[in-house]
Amino acid sequence: MTPARVFALIDCNSFYCSCERICQPELKRRPVVVLSNNDGCIIARSTEAKALGIGMGAAYYKVRDEMRRQGVVARSSNYPLYADISNRVMRVMAEMLPGIEVYWIDEAWGDMTGVSDPTGLGHSIRERLAREIGMPVGVGISTTKTLAKLANWAAKKWKGTGGVLDLTxxxxxxxxxxxxxxxxxxxxxxxxxxxxxxxxxxxxxxxxxxxxxxxxxxxxxxxxxxxxxxxxxxxxxxxxxxPPKEAICSSKMFGVRQTELPPIREALAVYVSRAAEKLRVQNSLCSTIQVGLQTQLAQLDGPRYANTVTLALPAPTDDTREILALAQRGLSQIDRPGYPLSKCSILLMDLSQRGEMTPDLFAPKPRPGSEQLMKVVDQINQKECRGAVRIGRVLAKPAWAMRREMLSQRYTTRWDEVIGVRG
The missing domain is CATH 1.10.150.20 (5' to 3' exonuclease, C-terminal subdomain)
Structure with missing residues (x-):
């Protein structure tokens, strides 16, 4: 007889804040918040910060002074650090469970079907993640995903559960x-x-x-x-x-508004590179792109402008160079000199999986060695750090980059920012 399916939801506690604490022990038991792009608003809060009444989504400039009086530590979002720690957490889960389904950067479903002691396995997962990575998690277990999710909520809410609740x-x-x-x-x-x-x-x-x-x-x-x-x-x-995404977007607000085209071209190159990496991760090819530009639309008393252009690639591709060349042409079409632009974006559309489309006999042939080159670039960037190999026009520290005045070090993804110990 086939055993009933048993689901487990393993969810990291205050994930962004916990990532900051892993490499900064002085933050433990202190109220911590993490801010959105350009240090705009609060997107993560530790338990201590929640207890102080700090609201999710609150504009940082409005609550900054009060937070300082309460001793709250604010950190700019450090996505390379969070992504690396997430990967480490998921690898541990994959080693301990028959199967996992990554649901979000900070949570995953685990298959506990046929496990004789689900509660014991849940505690083992918690202990190993705490010991090897320093990440606290809650584990909810039940016979459906919705019940497992509810069990996870209860496991975090009531300390008597020990962080694990079996609701089968x-x-x-x-x-x-x-x-x-x-x-x-x-x-x-x-x-x-x-x-x-x-x-x-x-x-x-x-x-x-x-x-x-x-x-x-x-x-x-x-x-x-x-x-x-x-x-x-x-x-x-x-x-x-x-499942593979049907569209991939890469876009961020500039740290400082831009009125000249060259720095916007640099930003677009970075966004295209990131979007193309995501495209290759899911083994997809792109046929159409959309490039966008806009000013700060919420500002009613200044000049406002927003526009997009949609362009078709000669043939489906995942080559960063091909996509970027077309994106830069599109950018020239919609650029309006003199406007204080706050954001540009790239959207990859009409995605298809490799091998599922019949090649067009009349389309230009792909560059020789394109697939192998992109694979090597991705391998180097994954091993060393993102941006180790990048398009030549992209600067290491561009002036248009996001404003992140309280950024912690990328302790686990850059050799020059690894924690040092002095004798």
Whole structure:
């Protein structure tokens, strides 16, 4: 008899803040927040920061003085560090579980089907991640993904669980469903929760017991699936990996507004390089690109401008050089001198997997050795650090780069920023 499927959700606690603490022990037990691009707003908070009432998404300039009085430490977003630590966490999970599905940078589904002691394995995962990486996690286990997600929430909320909660037992499922607010159910947002409250649905248990037909008519099939999952019927399967993206975008706000074309060309080269890397990771080819430019549109009293141009490549490709050459031509078409531009973007569209399209006999032939060259470039950048090999026009420290005044070192991805110990 085939054993029932058992899902585990392993979720890192305050991931960005925990990454900062791993390499900076002095931050432990201190309130920490991480800021968005250009140090704009708060995108991550430690437990201590949450306890002080610091809101998610708060504009940093508005709360900066109060945070300093409260002793809160702010850090600029350090994405290379976070991505590397995430990869380390996922590798450990993959070694300890029969299969994993990476859900986000800080969480993954684990397959615990047939495991004799799921709780014990959950504690082993927590202990190893804490010992080898320094990352605290919560583990929720159940017979459906929605119940496992709810178990993970409870594992983090109540210390008595030890960070691991096995919710495969129907009696324990009912107990938690009666305690959990409906807003904590995976797939139920705050707006849906407010609408559900008008039907006297306040807890996860209320939702699980409500008439499915009425919910489907009011909220659609997604809510119906959620209810069935809460009742123990698995409707969301387990995948070894996410499906390929249908489009890939790379875009960031400039640290300083730009009025001249050369620095914007440099920024576009960086964004194209990053987008092309993502394209090759999922083994896709791009047929169409869209280049965008804009000023700060929220500023009503200054000159405003926004435009995009869509261009077709001669043939599907993942070669950074081919994509960049076309993107730069597109940029020249939409550039307007004198405007204080705050952002440019590249969107790769009409993606296809290698080998699934018949080559066009009349299309230009790809550059000799293109696929091998891109593979070598990616291998070097992965081994050394991102940008070790880059397009010649890109400077190591460009003037247009994001403003990150509180950036910590990239301790795990750059040799010149590794932690040093003096004798």
């Amino acid at each position: 037992n129907p009696v324990r499922q009912e107990k938690l469903l009666r305690l959990a607010p409906v807003s904590e159910v995976w797939g139920v947002g705050h707006r849906s929760a407010a609408k559900l409250s008008t039907l006297n649905i306040v807890t996860a248990w209320d939702l699980a017991q409500f008439d499915i037909g009425t919910l489907r008519k009011t909220f659609g099939v997604t809510m119906e699936r959620t209810v069935r999952e809460l009742r123990g019927v698995s409707c969301i399967g387990f995948n070894e990996g996410p």
